[in-house]
Amino acid sequence: xxxxxxxxxxxxxxxxxxxxxxxxxxxxxxxxxxxxxxxxxxxxxxxxxxxxxxxxxxxxxxxxxxxxxxxxxxxxxxxxxxxxxxxxxxxxxxxxxxxxxxxxxxxxxxxxxxxxxxxxxxxxxxxxxxxxxxxxxxxxxxxxxxxxxxxxxxxxxxxxxxxxxxxxxxxxxxxxxxxxxxxxxxxxxxxxxxxxxxxxxxxxxxxxxxxxxxxxxxxxxxxxxxxxxxxxxxxxxxxxxxxx
Numbered sequence: 001x002x003x004x005x006x007x008x009x010x011x012x013x014x015x016x017x018x019x020x021x022x023x024x025x026x027x028x029x030x031x032x033x034x035x036x037x038x039x040x041x042x043x044x045x046x047x048x049x050x051x052x053x054x055x056x057x058x059x060x061x062x063x064x065x066x067x068x069x070x071x072x073x074x075x076x077x078x079x080x081x082x083x084x085x086x087x088x089x090x091x092x093x094x095x096x097x098x099x100x101x102x103x104x105x106x107x108x109x110x111x112x113x114x115x116x117x118x119x120x121x122x123x124x125x126x127x128x129x130x131x132x133x134x135x136x137x138x139x140x141x142x143x144x145x146x147x148x149x150x151x152x153x154x155x156x157x158x159x160x161x162x163x164x165x166x167x168x169x170x171x172x173x174x175x176x177x178x179x180x181x182x183x184x185x186x187x188x189x190x191x192x193x194x195x196x197x198x199x200x201x202x203x204x205x206x207x208x209x210x211x212x213x214x215x216x217x218x219x220x221x222x223x224x225x226x227x228x229x230x231x232x233x234x235x236x237x238x239x240x241x242x243x244x
Contacts, residue, residue, distance in 0.1 A: 051090065054090050054091075061090070061091075062091065062094070062098045065086070065087055065090070065091070065095075065098050065102070066098055066101055066102040066105070067102070068083055068086075068102070069083055069087070069098070069099055069101075069102025069103055069106060070102050070105050070106040070109065071106075072102075072106070073102070073103055073105075073106025073107060073109075073110060073158075073161075074106055074109055074110055074113075080185070080189075081185070081189045083099075084099055084185070084186055084189030084190050084193065085189050085190070085192055085193030085196070086193060087099050087189075087190055087193060088189065088190030088191060088192065088193025088194035088195075088196075089193035089194060089196050090193075092194050093190075093194070095190045095193065095194065096186060096187060096190045099186050099190060100179065100183075100186065103178075103179065103182060103186070104175060104179055107161065107174070107175050107178045107179065108171070108175060110161050110162055110165060111161075111164065111165035111171050111174055111175070112165070112171075113162070113165070114162050114163070114164070114165025114166055115165050115166070115171075118166070119131075119163075119166055122159075122162045122163065122166075125159075125162070126156075126159045126162070130156065130159060131159065131163060133226060134149075134156075134159070134160055134163060134226075136229065136230045137149065137160065137163060137164065137167065138166070138167055142164075142167045142168070142169050143169050143173060143177060145229055146160070146164050146167070146169070146174070146177050146178075146181075147177045147180065147181050148181075148229060149181070149229070150177060150178050150180075150181025150182055151180075151181040151182075151184070152218065152225060153185070153214060153215050153218040154215060154218025154219045154221075154222050154225070155218075155222065155225065155226070157181075157182075161178060164177075164178070188207065188211060191204075191207065192204055192207055192208050192211070195207075
């Protein structure tokens with residue numbers, strides 16, 4: 001038992017150090033970019049030019065963004081938070097609509113891929129050991145558990161999204177669950193992106209800091225969150241067995 005606890009402790013410490021390192025690097029880059037008028041500062045200071053350029057593209061601008069959002073959903077390595085922020089920066093509040101449209105289409109394609117090619121293909125994309133941790137999503141209460149996975153930050157919702165296609169939940173219900181679960185993240189990331197084009201960055205900075213803290217805490221407590229979801233399903237299954 002002591003060896004297991006030591007391994008878990010080291011693993012948790014490694015994750016915390018890695019996360020802190022990433023945050024420090026990002027913070028350092030932002031400071032350098034502001035002080036040296038780097039590419040990020042140049043982009044943010046030319047917000048009007050960016051919007052003017054996008055408006056000249058007409059209908060193709062939101063179409064390209066929707067395609068980018070679809071790619072972000074299907075291809076896990078692309079960070080959705082960054083894409084959502086870009087949508088808010090370029091399109092303002094309209095970015096939420098375009099993000100929802102792209103996300104919904106992406107979810108549909110993701111589910112179709114899962115149901116057509118099965119688990120064998122998904123295990124080639126993600127580690128089998130990681131997938132095995134979330135096998136508890138299968139069962140009678142899959143819809144509720146899936147919604148919580150998509151809603152809570154820090155969980156691998158891209159992998160679980162593919163696994164969701166293997167459940168017995170109807171496609172229409174899955175898309176609704178995925179969309180509703182991701183709406184808070186979509187609104188927040190678009191708001192942050194939209195705020196970057198404004199002169200007063202204080203509200204955006206406050207929201208961004210809160211988001212980073214919540215996300216960091218969620219990653220730190222990831223295993224506990226997963227255990228909580230597993231426990232909830234086990235208790236529900238136990239009640240079902242007692243009622244039969």
